[in-house]
Amino acid sequence: xxxxxxxxxxxxxxLQEAIFIGFSASMIVLSRILFRLHLGISGHxxxxxxxxxxxxxxxxxxxxxxxxxxxxxxxxxxxxxLGKGGPLDLLKLILPGIGIDLMSLVVADVTGxxxxxxxxxxxxxxxxxxGILVLDLLAGMDTxxxxxxxxxxxxxxxxxxxxxxxxxxxxxxxxxxxxxxxx
Amino acid sequence: MLSPRHNLxxxxxxxxVKDSPVHRLNAGFKLVxxxxxTISALIxxxxxxxxxxxxxxxxxxxxxxxxxxxxxxxxxxxxxxxxxxxxxxxxxYEPAYALTQGLMVACKILLAIVPAMLVQRTTSASxxxxxxxxxxxxxxxxxLFTSLRFIPLLLRESLDIWHAQLLRGARITPKHLLNPxxxxxxxxxxxxxxxxxxxAVTREVAISAQIRGVDTYNAHIERMTSPGTPQQETAQKKxxx
Numbered sequence: 001x002x003x004x005x006x007x008x009x010x011x012x013x014x015l016q017e018a019i020f021i022g023f024s025a026s027m028i029v030l031s032r033i034l035f036r037l038h039l040g041i042s043g044h045x046x047x048x049x050x051x052x053x054x055x056x057x058x059x060x061x062x063x064x065x066x067x068x069x070x071x072x073x074x075x076x077x078x079x080x081x082l083g084k085g086g087p088l089d090l091l092k093l094i095l096p097g098i099g100i101d102l103m104s105l106v107v108a109d110v111t112g113x114x115x116x117x118x119x120x121x122x123x124x125x126x127x128x129x130x131g132i133l134v135l136d137l138l139a140g141m142d143t144x145x146x147x148x149x150x151x152x153x154x155x156x157x158x159x160x161x162x163x164x165x166x167x168x169x170x171x172x173x174x175x176x177x178x179x180x181x182x183x
Numbered sequence: 184m185l186s187p188r189h190n191l192x193x194x195x196x197x198x199x200v201k202d203s204p205v206h207r208l209n210a211g212f213k214l215v216x217x218x219x220x221t222i223s224a225l226i227x228x229x230x231x232x233x234x235x236x237x238x239x240x241x242x243x244x245x246x247x248x249x250x251x252x253x254x255x256x257x258x259x260x261x262x263x264x265x266x267x268x269x270x271x272x273x274x275x276y277e278p279a280y281a282l283t284q285g286l287m288v289a290c291k292i293l294l295a296i297v298p299a300m301l302v303q304r305t306t307s308a309s310x311x312x313x314x315x316x317x318x319x320x321x322x323x324x325x326x327l328f329t330s331l332r333f334i335p336l337l338l339r340e341s342l343d344i345w346h347a348q349l350l351r352g353a354r355i356t357p358k359h360l361l362n363p364x365x366x367x368x369x370x371x372x373x374x375x376x377x378x379x380x381x382x383a384v385t386r387e388v389a390i391s392a393q394i395r396g397v398d399t400y401n402a403h404i405e406r407m408t409s410p411g412t413p414q415q416e417t418a419q420k421k422x423x424x
Binding site for chain 2: 009010011014015016018019020021022023025026027029030034051055059072075076078079080081082088089135136138139140141142144145148149152163167170171174175
């Protein structure tokens with residue numbers, strides 16, 4: 001969204017961008033309710049999370065936009081009683097956003113190609129690993145077992161997260177080519 | 184027609200409208216208490232305390248007038264987690280140690296998560312909003328509550344687009360989505376029009392907020408508080424007069 005003429009309203013975002021960030025967070029929460037696929041595979045929620053984080057980042061390509069989407073999605077999830085773990089669930093949404101934003105410090109446009117989206121998706125999913133690892137270690141799990149457990153938990157997420165990332169790129173490309181984001 | 188609406192009826196941690204002592208507690212207090220229970224479950228190595236907390240959880244569900252079904256829904260992940268953790272322990276340790284240690288860790292993870300689920304089950308969205316309003320900055324709170332307020336609209340728009348595209352033959356039912364070949368349909372037939380609609384709603388909401396002075400008020404505050412050149416200050420004074 002190009003809103004260079006407007007002043008920054010909050011945290012470097014214009015009012016319109018901030019509202020869009022809030023709506024992107026709402027979509028992550030809504031998708032978690034609507035698309036419960038009951039696959040029994042760990043990490044399938046990462047499909048929609050990465051998808052909307054990258055869509056949000058593509059539409060608002062500013063510093064820390066993905067992290068802010070993650071924070072709002074976590075808070076909305078807590079308010080609506082979604083997810084397993086309340087405050088612990090916040091981490092699961094904030095960390096992928098931080099991962100995408102850290103990548104954007106190195107690469108200017110993280111949603112610029114299929115490859116970049118794939119890498120961003122993988123980074124976002126791997127970013128969840130420290131959260132799971134810390135919880136396991138706090139619970140007194142053996143370090144080796146904790147690393148294996150968090151890696152296993154992340155593995156499924158990597159598969160779904162990269163699929164969500166690959167699906168986000170053509171959409172962002174289309175939105176840009178139709179100049180829908182320019183207003 | 185297979186609708187995604189069925190998923191809204193029940194899910195782990197969903198708020199239950201009941202009148203219980205736990206429901207009547209302050210949301211902030213409940214969040215702090217849940218955090219305390221989570222931390223104590225995670226850091227303790229004292230087995231009687233872990234056993235006590237395991238007994239306490241269903242009792243708290245009972246006091247909260249929540250049924251066994253709710254407790255089962257919130258805690259059943261344990262039965263997926265525990266075998267996995269025990270299996271990982273078995274790869275490194277002897278069976279007896281692996282079983283006891285794995286089970287204890289799985290119980291501690293369960294005890295770390297269930298208190299938060301109980302808070303979600305017993306706290307309405309409005310009570311949770313009140314708790315967040317005290318800790319969030321004004322503008323962040325505005326965005327959070329605007330998003331919350333527009334969730335029903337976004338849901339309605341999503342379902343309208345969903346049903347319209349289903350009638351046109353798009354393969355986007357939950358059953359279809361199990362096949363990755365149909366994900367392209369999902370993206371182009373459902374998400375793309377939905378994103379266009381969300382961007383349009385965003386613009387409308389932003390304009391509406393600007394008209395109500397949300398944007399201009401802050402611009403005015405910024406102008407008044409930021410130091411400017413003498414010419415700018417004179418221009419501002421004229422503008423105010």
